[in-house]
Amino acid sequence: MTEDRTSFDERLRAAQKRVAGKQATDQKPDAQDKSLLSLAARAGSEMLGGLVVGVLAGWGLDRWFHFRALFIVIFALLGGGAGILNVWRLMKSLERQE
Amino acid sequence: MAGGSSINVLEQFELHPVLGGLGEALSLSQAPIFMVVACVLVLAFLHFGMKPAAVVPGRLQAAAEICYEFIHNLAVDTIGPEGTAFFPFIFALFFFILAGNYLGLIPFSYTFTxxxxxTFALALMVFLIAIIxxxxxxxxxFFAHxxxxxxxxxLAPLLVPIEILSFLSRPVSLSIRLFANMVAGHVMFDIFASFVIMLAGLGFIGDVLAxxxxxxxxxxxxxELLVGALQAYVFAIxxxxxxREAVSH
Amino acid sequence: MRNPVSLIRHSLVAGVSSLPLLMAAAPGAHAAGMPQLDFRNPLLTGQVIWGAGIFLFFYLALRSWALPKVDTVLASRSQRINGDLDQARAAKVDADNAVRELNETKKAAAAEAQAHLDAVLDEERKQTASRLAELGSKLEVEIASAEKAVAEERSRALESLKPIASDVTEALVQKLTGTKPDRVRIEAAVAKVAAEKSTISAIA
Known part of the structure; x- marks a missing residue:
């Protein structure tokens, strides 16, 4: 009889915990994104994104101000910097999660 | 890939007008058709899944509920309490991309992602919403960031442009990522499929090698099933x- | 943090992420012939505009029609589960109370029975003790009377012994001396010896 009661207690508590815990499941962001290949793809796209934005901005400014290639050179460099910054931030955020 | 008769791996990404002259006038290609199909599939899945509205769910209902809870948890856990307001948007984004990726896996179909x-339009939409x-x-x-x-x-003259470019690069890298993953997968498919066809044309030995x-x-x-889900997930997260950065003070 | 695996991983990532630099150096070569980059095609811009409309419709349909359906089902289920759990908890509390009550009743009944038993036993013990005392006193009286009777019998026997002893003494003395002794002196001597004997036997 006591055994039955403790098992009932346990089951009731477990059921309550299950219901309560349903709302508080902890989903780690980027948890599935840690494989090397997808990480590399992500880092590459971050780098490329910075570059593309830099080149496009430079190209647009060159056309606007009628320069041949001044802004595109400057902004390609800045875009590369931005890309490196993106990758660095990505690595930092992953390291914090580990 | 030498002759015109061999399969061009990039052909599958070409857009063709549908519905004849009307489609041409409205710039309607197969891409919007597949978008509609994807949306209808997702809505039908939710509709028929939740039709029983049972307390103890059947298989389809359980699947629909898992999808709902997965995105809901993603939105609320990542964004915070304000995430519920953005939940339908995240849901729409995730399943639009996921359905697009998976539709493209059907042979002779088209992948709008x-x-x-x-992808850039989607990323730009996300970017603009985040800015607003x-x-x-x-x-x-906001500009202090x-x-x-x-x-x-x-160092401000150097750092501020880099930070601005880094911020502006977000939608670009987001869209490049999804685009590159989808293109790479489908190009690989086509290359190996063309190998199969070429080898099968060589007779018995080719059949074996194919x-x-x-x-x-x-x-x-x-x-590709994995990559399609993963890229949709990455886009959503x-x-x-x-x-989250937008709503945090 | 800086284990070899993560170091390798970092350097690999750094290497891969520098690939776009090479790609960006020759953008035309890579992009040539990609239908996705043919921005003069009206179908390409058309699909974006169509896509925007379709996505907006999809979003609105989800927000106002499909997702609330799921939400109501989930909410009603969680309500139901919580209600069931509350019921179970209430039932458990009731059951626990009943068990406690039962135990208390049982304990009280046991205590009462014990008290009753104690009282009965006590009564019994007292009765036994008084009966024993009565019996003892009766026995003592009987013993006393019996002792008295024995003592009387003894003294009577001793008394009856005296003339015999006197006669035997007289006959012995007459045989030894040849003269008839004084009867009074013999009786006195016998009485003296008998008194000594009786004290000895009394002591023994």
Whole structure:
């Protein structure tokens, strides 16, 4: 009889915990994104994104101000910097999660 | 890939007008058709899944509920309490991309997520929404993020443009990522499929050898199922992260 | 943090992320012939505009029609589960109370029975003790009377012994001395010895 009661207690508590815990499941962001290949793809796209934005901005400014290639050179460099910054931030955020 | 008769791996990404002259006039290609199909499939899945509205769910209902809870948890856990407001948006984004990726895996179909214009439009939408939310929540303090705290003022002319470019690069890298993944998968499919066709044309030995690329293609199908879900997830979670930054003061 | 695996991983990532630099150096070569980059095609821009409309419709349909359906089902289920759990908890509390009550009743009944038993036993013990005392006193009286009777019998026997002893003494003395002794002196001597004997036997 006591055994039955403790098992009932346990089951009731477990059921309550299950219901309560349903709302508080902890989903780690980027948890599935840690494989090397997808990480590399992500880092590459971050780098490329910075570059593309830099080149496009430079190209647009060159056309606007009628320069041949001044802004595109400057902004390609800045875009590369931005890309490196993106990758660095990505690595930092992953390291914090580990 | 030498002759015109051999399969061009990029042909599958070409857009063709549908519905004849009307389609041409409205710039209607197969891409919007597949978008409609994807949306209808998702809505039908939810509709028929939730039709029983049972307390103890059946298989389809359980699947629909899992999808709902997965995105809901993603939105609320990542963005915070404000995530419920963005939940339908995240849900729409995730399943639009997921359905698009998976529709493209059907042979002879079309993948609208393999177009940089589409993925960039999606990313730009996310980016603009994040900016609007940022400006609404943070006001002009939003622009303070472009000068890193504690950095020497002398470096500001260098750092501020880099920070701005880094911020602007978000939708670009987001769209490039999805686009590149989809294109790479489908190009690989086509290359191995063309191997199968070429080898099968060589007679008996070719038939035997064609099994190799065929097996690779089947394995690729499994990989692409994974990649399609993963890219949709990444797009959704990065959207959540951008929105979290936007709503946090 | 800086284990070899993560170091390798970092350097690999750094290497891969520098690939776009090479790609960006020759953008035309890579992009040639990609239908996705043919921005003069009206179908390409058309799909974006169509896509925007379709996505907006999809979003609105989800927000106002499909997702609330799921939400109501989930909410009603969680309500139901919580209600069931509350019921179970209430039932458990009731059951626990009943068990406690039962135990208390049982304990009280046991205590009462014990008290009753103690009282009965006590009564019994007292009765036994008084009966024993009565019996003892009766026995003592009987013993006393019996002793008295024995003592009387003894003294009577001793008394009856005296003339015999006197006669025997007289006959012995007459045989030894040849003269008839004084009867009074013999009786006195016998009485003296008998008194000594009786004290000895009394002591013994």
């Amino acid at each position: 393999s177009h940089i214009a589409v 939310v940022s400006l609404k929540v943070q006001g002009f303090k 472009f000068m890193p705290a504690g950095a020497p003022v002398l 099994v190799g690329p065929l097996v690779i293609n089947i394995a690729l199908m499994g990989l 990065l959207t959540c992260i951008y929105l």
